[in-house]
Amino acid sequence: xxxxxxxxxxxxxxxxxxxxxxxxxxxxxxxxxxxxxxxxxxxxxxxxxxxxxxxxxxxxxxxxxxxxxxxxxxxxxxxxxxxxxxxxxxxxxxxxxxxxxxxxxxxxxxxxxxxxxxxxxxxxxxxxxxxxxxxxxxxxxxxxxxxxxxxxxxxxxxxxxxxxxxxxxxxxxxxxxxxxxxxxxxxxxxxxxxxxxxxxxxxxxxxxxxxxxxxxxxxxxxxxxxxxxxxxxxxxxxxxxxxxxxxxxxxxxxxxxxxxxxxxxxxxxxxxxxxxxxxxxxxxxxxxxxxxxxxxxxxxxxxxxxxx
Amino acid sequence: xxxxxxxxxxxxxxxxxxxxxxxxxxxxxxxxxxxxxxxxxxxxxxxxxxxxxxxxxxxxxxxxxxxxxxxxxxxxxxxxxxxxxxxxxxxxxxxxxxxxxxxxxxxxxxxxxxxxxxxxxxxxxxxxxxxxxxxxxxxxxxxxxxxxxxxxxxxxxxxxxxxxxxxxxxxxxxxxxxxxxxxxxxxxxxxxxxxxxxxxxxxxxxxxxxxxxxxxxxxxxxxxxxxxxxxxxxxxxxxxxxxxxxxxxxxxxxxxxxxxxxxxxxxxxxxxxxxxxxxxxxxxxxxxxxxxxxxxxxxxxxxxxxxxxxxxxxxxxxxxxxxxxxxxxxxxxxxxxxxxxxxxxxxxxxxxxxxxxxxxxxxxx
Numbered sequence: 225x226x227x228x229x230x231x232x233x234x235x236x237x238x239x240x241x242x243x244x245x246x247x248x249x250x251x252x253x254x255x256x257x258x259x260x261x262x263x264x265x266x267x268x269x270x271x272x273x274x275x276x277x278x279x280x281x282x283x284x285x286x287x288x289x290x291x292x293x294x295x296x297x298x299x300x301x302x303x304x305x306x307x308x309x310x311x312x313x314x315x316x317x318x319x320x321x322x323x324x325x326x327x328x329x330x331x332x333x334x335x336x337x338x339x340x341x342x343x344x345x346x347x348x349x350x351x352x353x354x355x356x357x358x359x360x361x362x363x364x365x366x367x368x369x370x371x372x373x374x375x376x377x378x379x380x381x382x383x384x385x386x387x388x389x390x391x392x393x394x395x396x397x398x399x400x401x402x403x404x405x406x407x408x409x410x411x412x413x414x415x416x417x418x419x420x421x422x423x424x425x426x427x428x429x430x431x432x433x434x435x436x437x438x439x440x441x442x443x444x445x446x447x448x449x450x451x452x453x454x455x456x457x458x459x460x461x462x463x464x465x466x467x468x469x470x471x472x473x474x475x476x477x478x479x480x481x482x483x484x485x486x487x488x489x490x491x492x493x494x495x496x497x498x499x500x501x502x503x504x505x506x507x508x509x510x511x512x513x514x515x516x517x518x519x520x521x522x523x524x525x526x527x528x529x530x531x532x
Numbered sequence: 533x534x535x536x537x538x539x540x541x542x543x544x545x546x547x548x549x550x551x552x553x554x555x556x557x558x559x560x561x562x563x564x565x566x567x568x569x570x571x572x573x574x575x576x577x578x579x580x581x582x583x584x585x586x587x588x589x590x591x592x593x594x595x596x597x598x599x600x601x602x603x604x605x606x607x608x609x610x611x612x613x614x615x616x617x618x619x620x621x622x623x624x625x626x627x628x629x630x631x632x633x634x635x636x637x638x639x640x641x642x643x644x645x646x647x648x649x650x651x652x653x654x655x656x657x658x659x660x661x662x663x664x665x666x667x668x669x670x671x672x673x674x675x676x677x678x679x680x681x682x683x684x685x686x687x688x689x690x691x692x693x694x695x696x697x698x699x700x701x702x703x704x705x706x707x708x709x710x711x712x713x714x715x716x717x718x719x720x721x722x723x724x725x726x727x728x729x730x731x732x733x734x735x736x737x738x739x740x741x742x743x744x745x746x747x748x749x750x751x752x753x754x755x756x757x758x759x760x761x762x763x764x765x766x767x768x769x770x771x772x773x774x775x776x777x778x779x780x781x782x783x784x785x786x787x788x789x790x791x792x793x794x795x796x797x798x799x800x801x802x803x804x805x806x807x808x809x810x811x812x813x814x815x816x817x818x819x820x821x822x823x824x825x826x827x828x829x830x831x832x833x834x835x836x837x838x839x840x841x842x843x844x845x846x847x848x849x850x851x852x853x854x855x856x857x858x859x860x861x862x863x864x865x866x867x868x869x870x871x872x873x874x875x876x877x878x879x880x881x882x883x884x885x886x887x888x889x890x891x892x893x894x895x896x897x
Contacts, residue, residue, distance in 0.1 A: 308878075315884075316885050318885050325630070329825060329873065331874070332874075333871040333874040336866070337870070458692050500706075501700050511693060512682060517684070517685060
């Protein structure tokens with residue numbers, strides 16, 4: 225099919241498509257971080273988990289020939305990092321922020337170490353679902369090629385939102401995050417709940433990483449993630465620890481991330497680097513706007529070290 | 533001293549107190565060293581798992597880092613920026629801030645130095661260097677000072693904001709060297725035009741190491757005294773101990789936070805200055821060498837004590853210097869040293885839990 229000339233309309237279209245594509249890893253990492261933070265701990269290491277997940281997903285997909293197996297392996301690798309974080313933080317006097325920084329460096333280092341062999345080969349990528357069959361415009365059809373993980377992410381966001389409010393384990397996680405003393409009084413194991421929450425959070429971040437290498441951009445290299453994991457952590461604060469808001473925030477970040485490539489596709493290359501910096505600047509602005517000097521942040525888990 | 537203090541009865545408690553202090557400082561030495569040994573053991577297992585020889589690894593590491601005079605010089609050259617970037621972590625840490633954006637301040641400090649030199653190229657070298665120095669100090673101080681301002685003024689988490697700003701700093705560097713000020717004479721590696729041989733910082737007489745190293749060591753001593761022996765340092769450490777108490781005492785907490793962050797940024801900016809003025813002679817992607825991130829580890833291992841930073845920086849300068857040799861000889865990927873550093877970092881943080889547990893160090897009661 226011929227590509228129709230859409231002129232300037234191609235920018236919002238590319239941003240729409242980009243928002244969906246680019247937002248998926250943000251969504252998974254921020255949901256994982258949301259769960260971890262709800263239990264009262266922050267895991268800054270998810271950037272490392274994301275990169276390691278991307279590498280593992282690609283490697284397993286290449287070796288097994290099955291991209292979905294790669295996604296699963298990435299999740300388990302992420303869960304292992306989550307367990308490591310949770311295990312270390314269970315020791316008395318060990319600081320969760322510092323462990324996060326260390327695991328960020330360690331995860332990225334391990335990913336580059338083991339990933340070197342997988343930069344060249346091509347692994348099977350994840351399939352997409354075509355929702356644009358009704359349109360004659362090829363760009364629209366391309367924009368509506370959507371990865372199933374995107375829908376899984378939405379379902380997960382809704383499920384988490386519902387479960388935090390309506391289920392027993394949602395209550396347990398929230399209590400643990402708001403007051404460790406209250407959780408202990410209720411007979412819950414604080415360290416146990418945080419261990420599970422951080423592990424599951426790591427799993428989700430790992431899955432988010434596999435999306436990067438197996439769908440979009442869809443290959444493994446060392447420049448694959450540049451701070452998405454970190455931005456997703458910032459995004460959770462902006463979303464006020466609400467999984468549904470995490471989804472909307474992820475879309476916003478996806479659109480910001482797609483701005484640079486979209487403008488480049490219609491020939492605007494001036495200030496290309498600044499459009500690449502757009503997501504970081506946006507994150508920073510959002511953090512400035514959504515933090516407060518005096519008030520405690522609404523919806524913040526009471527035990528969280530970054531908001532205390 | 534009065535007569536009472538010098539009587540034997542009064543000396544005994546003073547003696548046991550200083551013994552206690554000695555034991556506790558021994559703990560601060562013993563536990564990090566123990567963490568290094570455990571990391572080396574774990575890394576050996578990692579190498580064995582890959583079918584590589586740990587003995588070969590560590591002997592090559594030694595040779596590449598300290599074994600020959602050439603490798604020792606290489607180590608010292610790499611230790612210099614690590615001292616500065618570690619200070620960028622250590623100073624805010626006294627106030628309880630975890631700032632990890634030294635990489636960004638280094639990059640911008642180097643860029644500022646390289647850019648400021650361009651219109652001054654005809655001027656006497658001393659003028660050019662002074663302008664470059666000032667520019668990089670200022671760039672770093674403003675960059676990380678802004679992190680402090682956001683922290684105090686808006687309650688923005690300084691760890692996340694400083695790291696985000698590092699990504700922004702790298703974008704600014706790329707924008708300038710690939711577009712705005714790209715040197716047409718350097719088509720393969722986008723760079724700013726060279727600052728000229730005459731304007732470079734020379735080496736310390738007698739050794740092949742630039743002035744950044746002695747300056748860094750001196751700066752550590754100065755900042756140690758600033759943080760331990762001055763009113764500013766005392767107020768900063770009170771703030772780090774208990775922010776609310778410091779506010780209650782009427783300390784200018786906001787000014788302390790921003791000032792400490794600005795000092796930290798200036799240190800990292802200085803690293804960028806020396807990278808440009810003593811090594812590269814121009815700003816390009818070589819500035820993004822990870823010194824900012826290794827500096828975090830150096831500062832944590834030194835327990836944020838400026839006086840301990842130089843020897844720890846030397847150790848990690850050695851690891852960085854030996855990287856090429858070890859990886860080439862053993863056919864290991866480039867990231868091997870990053871894995872080793874990450875492992876050390878993780879083990880070191882886990883070792884925090886050991887403090888106060890051993891009777892021999894006066895703990896465990």
